[in-house]
Amino acid sequence: MSFKYDKNNKYHRLGKNALIVVVSLTVFVLAWWVVSILAHSTVIPTPIKTFDALISFLQDGYLGISAGRYISASLTLFLKGFLLAFVLAVPLGLILGFSKSLNTFVTPIIEVLRPIAPMAWAPVFIYGISYDTGPMLVVFIGIFFPLLTNVIFGVKKIDPSLVDAALTLGASKFHLFTKVMAPSAIPYIMNGIKVGLGVGWMCIVAAEMYNPRGFGVGYCISDMCFNGLWPSTFAMLIIIAALGILTTSLAEYLQKYVSKRMGVE
Amino acid sequence: MFDGSNKEQTSDKGSVSYAEGEDFIHIENLSKIYKRDDSETVAIEDFSINIKKGELISIVGPSGCGKTTILRMIAGLLEPTSGTITVAGHPCDKPGPDRGMVFQDFALMPWRSVIKNVELGMEMAGVPKEERRKRAEEYISIVGLEKFKDARINELSGGMKQRVGIARALVNHPDVLLMDEPFGALDAQTRNLMQAGLIKILDKTDQTIIFITHSVDEAVYLSDRIVVLTKRPAKIKEIIEIPWPRPRDRASPDFTALRKHILDELEKENVLDD
Numbered sequence: 001m002s003f004k005y006d007k008n009n010k011y012h013r014l015g016k017n018a019l020i021v022v023v024s025l026t027v028f029v030l031a032w033w034v035v036s037i038l039a040h041s042t043v044i045p046t047p048i049k050t051f052d053a054l055i056s057f058l059q060d061g062y063l064g065i066s067a068g069r070y071i072s073a074s075l076t077l078f079l080k081g082f083l084l085a086f087v088l089a090v091p092l093g094l095i096l097g098f099s100k101s102l103n104t105f106v107t108p109i110i111e112v113l114r115p116i117a118p119m120a121w122a123p124v125f126i127y128g129i130s131y132d133t134g135p136m137l138v139v140f141i142g143i144f145f146p147l148l149t150n151v152i153f154g155v156k157k158i159d160p161s162l163v164d165a166a167l168t169l170g171a172s173k174f175h176l177f178t179k180v181m182a183p184s185a186i187p188y189i190m191n192g193i194k195v196g197l198g199v200g201w202m203c204i205v206a207a208e209m210y211n212p213r214g215f216g217v218g219y220c221i222s223d224m225c226f227n228g229l230w231p232s233t234f235a236m237l238i239i240i241a242a243l244g245i246l247t248t249s250l251a252e253y254l255q256k257y258v259s260k261r262m263g264v265e
Numbered sequence: 266m267f268d269g270s271n272k273e274q275t276s277d278k279g280s281v282s283y284a285e286g287e288d289f290i291h292i293e294n295l296s297k298i299y300k301r302d303d304s305e306t307v308a309i310e311d312f313s314i315n316i317k318k319g320e321l322i323s324i325v326g327p328s329g330c331g332k333t334t335i336l337r338m339i340a341g342l343l344e345p346t347s348g349t350i351t352v353a354g355h356p357c358d359k360p361g362p363d364r365g366m367v368f369q370d371f372a373l374m375p376w377r378s379v380i381k382n383v384e385l386g387m388e389m390a391g392v393p394k395e396e397r398r399k400r401a402e403e404y405i406s407i408v409g410l411e412k413f414k415d416a417r418i419n420e421l422s423g424g425m426k427q428r429v430g431i432a433r434a435l436v437n438h439p440d441v442l443l444m445d446e447p448f449g450a451l452d453a454q455t456r457n458l459m460q461a462g463l464i465k466i467l468d469k470t471d472q473t474i475i476f477i478t479h480s481v482d483e484a485v486y487l488s489d490r491i492v493v494l495t496k497r498p499a500k501i502k503e504i505i506e507i508p509w510p511r512p513r514d515r516a517s518p519d520f521t522a523l524r525k526h527i528l529d530e531l532e533k534e535n536v537l538d539d
């Protein structure tokens with residue numbers, strides 16, 4: 001069996017997958033169409049009307065504010081929440097994975113806080129702290145816990161013979177941390193980021209709805225809804241879905257790339 | 266494989282220098298009891314041996330008798346319950362690059378290239394970059410991997426991985442090389458090649474090696490002495506000197522007779538197994 005045969009086979013499979021995706025999306029749009037006609041309600045606009053609303057939102061914005069500003073406001077908030085979660089969860093996870101006693105001390109606290117749905121924090125953060133930092137903190141919570149658990153898991157999953165090997169090569173505790181633990185945890189950190197970004201994106205849209213002064217997509221869609229602008233609302237749903245897909249596929253791509261670089265596939 | 270013409274010097278650390286054939290490693294009354302909650306496992310009981318500089322000594326014994334335990338205590342990865350171990354006059358109370366270890370599962374860092382794996386010990390010891398690179402390249406060529414020095418670990422075959430493992434340990438000029446079933450994960454053909462390679466290293470250096478193996482054939486092929494252990498708790502059953510030059514002929518009557526003798530001894534241990 002030649003290499004070329006396999007390659008062709010791969011393209012064949014890719015083509016087939018693409019075809020399935022196109023068919024499935026077509027079926028989805030058609031079903032939506034049928035439902036919108038049967039329901040005969042303004043709440044469910046047809047795909048055509050939605051598409052028009054989407055174009056006009058992208059061109060003219062909403063309430064005199066451009067589409068780009070809504071989107072970038074959300075993405076900025078998202079990025080801030082992510083960065084805060086990253087700089088706190090990664091070192092903390094590494095240390096907790098490394099030190100048994102510290103882990104025993106902190107675990108009960110984490111286990112109490114972790115099951116609280118990130119959205120339950122939204123009113124607390126937004127009304128209790130501020131309209132601006134509140135939604136960011138909700139995103140932070142959404143990303144922080146999945147990331148932290150993955151980092152701790154990563155450190156615990158370290159191959160003990162790698163630790164032995166490093167020790168027999170003269171590793172100090174500090175070296176063990178920097179030369180073995182941290183690098184072997186990286187693929188798990190990436191997995192935590194992937195999961196965290198998914199949760200975080202769900203959080204931000206909902207969290208922004210609480211903010212009457214915000215200009216994110218969450219605020220935008222709730223205002224459209226409130227004013228009965230259903231085609232625009234649906235258009236926003238599409239934008240939110242697209243941004244969500246974009247962030248998770250970026251995270252997925254990064255995770256695959258990093259895992260490959262770190263020699264684990 | 267395993268080529269190059271490097272004449273290895275004795276370790277430059279330590280105050281005393283040892284000549285080839287001099288007693289170099291002293292293990293006295295070594296015992297290890299694993300305590301776990303309410304159960305105790307006596308792994309090693311009163312194990313003593315002296316090993317000479319430049320000697321390749323193999324340890325064979327029934328499965329689970331305590332071979333790895335002995336090696337890990339020499340490496341300093343495990344604390345003896347009682348007894349003492351010194352290598353080149355130094356006690357083995359903590360691990361260090363003066364006792365290089367080669368692992369059955371290779372234990373290479375998959376995120377590092379071949380050369381970066383070989384450099385790791387020197388990197389942690391603070392050896393300057395230039396020198397690190399030069400020494401690593403030298404040992405990579407000794408194990409015949411020059412073409413793969415920048416390769417990633419998961420691109421290598423099992424035999425190549427273990428050659429990296431050997432270079433990584435040897436590059437630090439260890440007093441002793443501790444090998445725990447180093448070729449156990451390899452297929453028979455690769456295994457033979459690796460044994461031949463190890464013999465070449467022995468010819469060119471006075472590297473002291475403690476070699477654990479399940480293969481009696483391998484032990485007879487490589488060793489200056491073979492330590493046959495009893496079943497757990499491991500005690501020395503017999504020590505066999507093999508004065509024959511290497512490479513050895515596996516088909517010779519002496520070779521097959523010795524192999525049979527050791528296999529018979531081990532068989533007796535296994536029959537008595539509980």
Ligand SMILES: Nc1ncnc2c1ncn2[C@@H]1O[C@H](COP(=O)(O)OP(=O)(O)OP(=O)(O)O)[C@@H](O)[C@H]1O
Pocket residue numbers: 299300301306308326327328329330331332333334335497
């Ligand atoms: N960390 C540990 N805690 C408790 N018992 C242990 C531990 N490590 C090893 N043992 C026990 O000590 C005995 C000797 O183990 P060891 O790994 O040294 O044997 P071995 O001769 O290397 O075995 P093998 O031939 O399978 O490699 C075994 O019975 C094993 O179950």
Ligand SMILES: [Mg+2]
Pocket residue numbers: 332333334445
């Ligand atoms: Mg063992």
